[in-house]
Amino acid sequence: MPRPQIVHRAQEPSDSVLVVAARAGEEWAREAIFRRYSGLVFGLAYRLVGRDHEIDDLVQECFAQALAHLGRLEDPQALPAWLSSLVVRTTHKLLRRRKLATRLGLRRPMDPLEADQLVSPNAPADVQAELRAIYRLIERMPTRLRIALVLRRIEGMSHDEVARAMGTSVSTAKRLLAQAEARLGEALRDPPAQGRPS
Numbered sequence: 001m002p003r004p005q006i007v008h009r010a011q012e013p014s015d016s017v018l019v020v021a022a023r024a025g026e027e028w029a030r031e032a033i034f035r036r037y038s039g040l041v042f043g044l045a046y047r048l049v050g051r052d053h054e055i056d057d058l059v060q061e062c063f064a065q066a067l068a069h070l071g072r073l074e075d076p077q078a079l080p081a082w083l084s085s086l087v088v089r090t091t092h093k094l095l096r097r098r099k100l101a102t103r104l105g106l107r108r109p110m111d112p113l114e115a116d117q118l119v120s121p122n123a124p125a126d127v128q129a130e131l132r133a134i135y136r137l138i139e140r141m142p143t144r145l146r147i148a149l150v151l152r153r154i155e156g157m158s159h160d161e162v163a164r165a166m167g168t169s170v171s172t173a174k175r176l177l178a179q180a181e182a183r184l185g186e187a188l189r190d191p192p193a194q195g196r197p198s
Contacts, residue, residue: 012032012036013029013032014076014077015036015076015077015079015080016076016077017029018032018033018036018076018079019033019070019073019076019079020076022067022070023070023071030067033063033066033067033079034063037079037080037083038059038063040080040083040084041059041062041063041083041087042055042059044084044087044088044155045058045059045062045087045090045091047150047154047155048087048088048091048095048146048147048150049091049094049095050135054094058090058091058094061090062083062086062087062090065086065090066082066083066086081161081164081165084165085164085165085166085167088147088151088165088166088167089166089167091147092143092144092147092166095143095146095147096143099143131154133188134149134153134154134184137183137184137187137188138150138180138184141180141183144166144176145176145179145180145183146180147166148162148166148173148176148177148180149177149180149181149184151165151166152177152180159173159174159177162177
C-alpha cells in the first residue's frame with residue numbers, strides 16, 4: 001500500500017487556520033481536518049496493525065481524540081506529526097489490550113497480517129521479500145518493539161521522529177530499535193524452519 005500524499009491546494013486553509021477554527025467549535029474545520037488527514041491516519045494504522053476488522057474503529061477513535069484534544073497541540077503546523085503520534089499511542093494500547101486478552105484466554109490469537117496487502121507490488125522483488133519476512137516476524141515481537149520497527153523500517157522515520165511518535169526519548173527509541181533490529185536480524189539469519197525454536 002503506497003503512503004498517502006498530503007496535498008494542500010492554494011485555496012485551502014492552512015493547518016493553523018483549521019486548528020484554530022476547530023478549537024473554536026467550527027464544524028467545517030473539523031471535517032476539513034478529517035478529510036485532509038484521514039489517508040495519513042488510516043495508512044499508518046493499517047501498516048501498524050494490518051487488515052483488521054477494528055481498523056475503522058481505530059481511525060475514528062484517533063480522530064475523536066485528536067479533535068477533543070486540539071488544545072494540547074502547541075504548533076498547529078505540526079498537525080500531521082501530532083496525529084501520527086496519536087495513532088501510534090492508540091495502536092499501542094489496542095495491541096497491548098489484545099495481547100493481554102489473548103493470554104487470559106478472552107480472545108483468540110490474532111489472524112496473521114496479510115503481508116501481500118501491505119507490500120506494494122511496484123517494489124523491487126528483494127524489497128517485497130524482505131517486507132513480507134519483516135511483517136511475519138514483527139507480529140511476534142513485543143508491542144513497543146513492533147511499533148518502533150514499523151515506524152523506522154516501513155514509515156522511514158528518523159530516530160527523532162520515532163521518539164516523538166512513541167512519546168519517548170531518542171535514546172529509548174534507539175534502544176527499542178536496536179532490540180527490534182537484533183531480533184529481526186537473528187530471525188532472518190536463522191529462521192525457525194531451519195530448526196530454531198520460535
